[in-house]
Amino acid sequence: MNSQQYIALDESYVAHTYNPIEVVIERGEGAWVYDVEGKRYFDCLSAYSAVNQGHCHPRILEAAVSQMHRVTLTSRAFFNDQMGLFLKQLCELTGYEMALPMNTGAEAVETAIKAARMWGYRMKGVAHDQAEIIVCEGNFAGRTTTLISFSSEEQYKEDFGPLTPGFKTIPYGDHEALAEAITPNTVAFLVEPIQGEGGVIVPPAGYLKHVAEICAANNVLFIADEIQTGLGRTGALLCCDHEGVRPDMVTLGKALSGGVYPVSAVLADRRVLGLFRPGDHGSTFGGNPLASAIARAALDVLVDEGLVDRSREIGAYFMGRLKRIESDHIEEVRGKGLLIGVEMSSLARPYCDSLRDAGILCKDTHGTIVRFAPPLVISKEEIDWAMERIEPILSNGHQ
Numbered sequence: 001m002n003s004q005q006y007i008a009l010d011e012s013y014v015a016h017t018y019n020p021i022e023v024v025i026e027r028g029e030g031a032w033v034y035d036v037e038g039k040r041y042f043d044c045l046s047a048y049s050a051v052n053q054g055h056c057h058p059r060i061l062e063a064a065v066s067q068m069h070r071v072t073l074t075s076r077a078f079f080n081d082q083m084g085l086f087l088k089q090l091c092e093l094t095g096y097e098m099a100l101p102m103n104t105g106a107e108a109v110e111t112a113i114k115a116a117r118m119w120g121y122r123m124k125g126v127a128h129d130q131a132e133i134i135v136c137e138g139n140f141a142g143r144t145t146t147l148i149s150f151s152s153e154e155q156y157k158e159d160f161g162p163l164t165p166g167f168k169t170i171p172y173g174d175h176e177a178l179a180e181a182i183t184p185n186t187v188a189f190l191v192e193p194i195q196g197e198g199g200v201i202v203p204p205a206g207y208l209k210h211v212a213e214i215c216a217a218n219n220v221l222f223i224a225d226e227i228q229t230g231l232g233r234t235g236a237l238l239c240c241d242h243e244g245v246r247p248d249m250v251t252l253g254k255a256l257s258g259g260v261y262p263v264s265a266v267l268a269d270r271r272v273l274g275l276f277r278p279g280d281h282g283s284t285f286g287g288n289p290l291a292s293a294i295a296r297a298a299l300d301v302l303v304d305e306g307l308v309d310r311s312r313e314i315g316a317y318f319m320g321r322l323k324r325i326e327s328d329h330i331e332e333v334r335g336k337g338l339l340i341g342v343e344m345s346s347l348a349r350p351y352c353d354s355l356r357d358a359g360i361l362c363k364d365t366h367g368t369i370v371r372f373a374p375p376l377v378i379s380k381e382e383i384d385w386a387m388e389r390i391e392p393i394l395s396n397g398h399q
Contacts, residue, residue, distance in 0.1 A: 028055030106142025120187030200341025235312030235337030
């Protein structure tokens with residue numbers, strides 16, 4: 001079968017919830033993927049930052065295959081010999097006392113919301129069913145019913161009500177708006193350190209530090225959604241590290257498995273996660289031995305190969321090259337590390353299509369932004385190769 005036949009097959013059987021770039025990927029290695037005709041592409045999306053360690057990293061695959069031959073799933077009805085080792089490694093790396101493993105990023109955020117409400121009722125004394133969580137305009141946390149309930153994208157909510165109450169929305173990057181929005185019923189503030197899906201929106205310098213101080217002063221939990229920005233993507237282990245901020249809770253996912261398997265987690269200290277009792281929450285697959293073995297290897301790769309430092313260094317080089325492009329079509333280049341958004345003066349999708357034709361895979365977001373987020377394993381030479389193709393397309397209006 002050729003690419004068009006595969007695309008037609010997908011279009012015939014899958015619900016049309018995505019509008020993919022028309023390329024059919026057959027295999028990948030490092031920062032490169034290949035379509036079914038054998039054409040090679042430089043991956044500048046990394047599966048929305050899930051493939052930080054590169055496609056099919058041999059150490060992660062080896063851990064996966066080894067564990068597959070032993071046991072893949074036990075459920076949480078029993079202990080297994082991998083989950084505790086994984087969570088110890090994750091907690092020691094990030095500096096938190098406890099972690100609760102789940103599968104997807106959306107599940108991690110849902111878990112954090114439940115934990116925050118539980119903390120508010122049991123520890124802060126908020127009246128039953130009155131807990132309120134503050135979120136920001138432009139957020140993206142997933143597409144479950146509760147998560148779309150606090151989205152500011154109307155399409156995400158249309159036809160899916162009734163929606164989940166208990167959320168208040170404020171402008172992103174405005175710490176004074178947070179201070180004004182807090183009430184005695186506020187239990188948490190949930191925020192992305194950089195809004196990825198919202199357009200790679202970087203808040204003003206010092207924003208996260210102000211947010212942490214405001215939350216601490218008002219006995220409100222500060223929850224950082226680091227599912228896309230965490231684990232080296234922005235040139236720090238966690239994006240909040242750029243401002244020396246330690247949130248009360250952190251959600252992680254995507255790169256936690258190097259893109260090999262769905263793995264997510266919520267991190268916090270015992271004063272929050274220690275409140276959960278058997279039956280309060282759960283997941284058949286959360287913390288399963290296969291996921292845990294894969295995540296352990298993914299974290300090892302992140303540390304052993306110095307990918308956080310590489311992201312910071314290569315990201316600065318990549319962003320510098322992009323900023324030097326002279327083009328009337330570019331409004332702004334922004335981001336941190338290897339999470340970069342290029343805002344165009346017109347719709348970004350045609351640029352992404354032209355980049356695909358030139359062997360560069362990326363995806364438009366929020367209409368006019370081309371997002372560049374390659375695997376952290378890339379080299380300067382690969383960036384140079386990519387820029388030879390990116391620069392003329394962004395300069396000439398995707399011609």
